[in-house]
Amino acid sequence: MGRTMTLESDAAYLALRSRDARFDGRLFVGVTSTGIYCRPVCRVRTPKAEHCRFFGSAAGAEHAGFRPCLRCRPEQAPGLSRVDSPQVLAHEAARLLDAAAHRGEALPLTVLAQRLGVTDRHLRRIFQAAHGVAPLDYLHTRRLLLAKQLLTDTRLPVGDVALASGYASPRRLHAALAARYRLSPTALRRTQAAAADGDDALVFHLGYRPPYDVAGVLRFFAQRAIDGLEAVHHGVWLRTLAVGPRAGWLTAALQPERQRVRVTLAPVLAPVAGVVLQRVRQALDLDAEPALIDPVMARLPCPPVPGLRVPNGLDGFETAVRVILGQQVTVAAARTLVRRLVDRYGTPLATPFEALHRTFPDAATIATADPEEIGRLGIVRQRVRALQALAGEVHSGRLLLDASAPLAPTLAALQALPGIGEWSAQLIALRALAWPDAFPASDIGLLNALGHRDVMAARTAAEAWRPWRGYAVMRLWQTLEAPELTDVRDPPRGRLPRTGEAGSGQTLETVP
Secondary structure, rough: OOOOOOOOHHHHHHHOOOOHHEEEEEEEEEEEEOOOOEOOOOOOOOOOOOHHHEEHHHHEEEHHOOEEEOOHHHHHHHOOOOOOOOOHHHHHHHHHHHHHHHHHOOOOHHHHHHHHHOOHHHHHHHHHHHHHOOOHHHHHHHHHHHHHHHHHHHHOOOOHHHOOOOOOOOHHOOOOOOHHHHOOHHHHHHHHOOOOEOOOOEEEEEOOOOOOOHHHHHHHHHHOOOOOOEEOOOEEEEEEEEOEEEEEEEEOOOOOHHHHHEEEEEEHHHHHHHHHHHHHHHHOOOOOOOHHHHHHHOOOOOOOOOOOOOOOOOOOOHHHHHHOOOOOHHHHHHHOOOOOOOHHHEEOOOOOOOOEEEEEEOOHHHHHHOOHHHHHHOOOHHHHHHHHHHHHHHHOOOOOOOOOHHHHHHHHHHHOOOOOOHHHHHHOOOOOOOOOOOOOOHHHHHHHHHOOOOHHHHHHHHHOOOOOOOHHHHHHHHHOOOOOOOOOOOOOOOOOOEEEEEOOOOOEEEOO
C-alpha cells in the first residue's frame, strides 16, 4: 500500500536520495508526476518528496497504477529472504508465488493456503495486510515482470515468452502488457536490444543487497568443484545444468561494484530461463538481507564477515546426492565419488568451456541403475541404498527438494529413507531447501570450530543465532579453512577438515 509522507516514509525518502541498495527489493517508489515506479537504486534524478508514494512490493506499486521503470528494471531487484519478518507466513506465501511465476505455473489460492496450513480467508487477509495486494494480484505482477525480462533480454518468440511466464497464449500476454504497462512486446524489445554473448548466449542481471562475501562464496564452490560439471575461473562460476529435457551451461560473474550478478545462459535454456534464474538466485543466496543477518553473526565467537552468504545447489537432487556421498569421508574423497558418478551416469554436453562437458545424472537414471554397478565406483552398499531410495522418491514426485518444499514434512520424509540421519537432513535443508535456520548440531567441523565436542552445548549456544543458524554454520566452517585456500582464481584442491554426525553411526563426514 502506498503511503503519504510520514516519519516512516521520511526514512524511505532518505534511502531513495542516497540510493541505498540495502532497501533494494524491499522498497519501491511510485512517482505521481510520471506514473512510473522505481527501485531505490535507480540512477534517475531523485523526484520531489511530494511526488513519491512508497510501496513494499512491486505488486503494490502496480496495483496503485504505476508502471515499472525501464531503466532500473524492478524485475532485477532481489526477492524476499526465507525468514525475514514477523509476517513469516505472508512472506512465505509471496516466495511460493514468485517461484510459481518463474516456473510459468498457476498456484491457486486454495492450493497455496493448503501448503501453508491455513484457510483461504486467513491467507488472503494476512497477505493483503503484509503486501498491500491480494495473492493473485501479486502472482500476476511477478508473471508480468518475468515476461518483461524475457522480452527485453532474449530473442524468444512471444509465444514462448507467454508460456514461460504462465500465459496461455500470446494474445493474453499482449492484453496483460497493454493493460498494466501500456506497452506491447515489440515496444518492450525496442527499449533495449537483446543482450548476447558469442553464439546468441543470453545475458541477465540479478541484483542483491550489499554487502556480499564474494570471496567466501566463490571459494566454497571452488573447493567442491566437480570436473566436467562446474568450475570457478577468474572470479566467475561456471556450471552445467539440466532442466527437464533441456541441458546447457551458465556462468555467473559477481559484480560487487554494481551490487549485481551477470548471468549468461546457453541459448538452449532460453525457454526455461525463468526457472534457471530462480535457481541461480537460490544458489548464490541473492535474496539474503545482511542488515538482518550480520548483527546476529556478530554474536559468534569468531571475527565477523560482512555480507555472509550460504551457497546452495542449483538442483536439489544433486545437492542431496552430494550430501550422502559426503558421509564419513573427506572433502577430497567425496569429490572423487561424485566425479565418478557424474562420469559414469552423467550426460555428455558440448559447451564453449573446456571445463564443462557433462550434466549431473537425474533421479530416474540413479533410481534405475544397477546397484552393483554403482558400487563398483567405490560407493559402499549403505550409500548406494540411500542414493537409490532418494532417487526413487524424487523421480516419483513424492519428494520435492527446492525452496518451495514444506520444511517439516520434507525433513521427516528424508529421515525416513535409509542412510539419511539428522545431520544429512539438516544439510539438505540448508543447501537444497534454502532454510536459513538449519543447524547440523553434531557436525564435527562445527564442533571443532566451537572448540569442543558437546552437541547439547552447541545447540544451546546456537539459540542466540536464530533465525540464521545456517549462516552461523557457514561462518564457523570458514574458520577451519587453511589460509592458502583463499585465492579463487586457481581453484584449490586441498583437503578440508572432516565433519560428522554423532549418534547415527556416522562419525566422520564432510562439509558437502
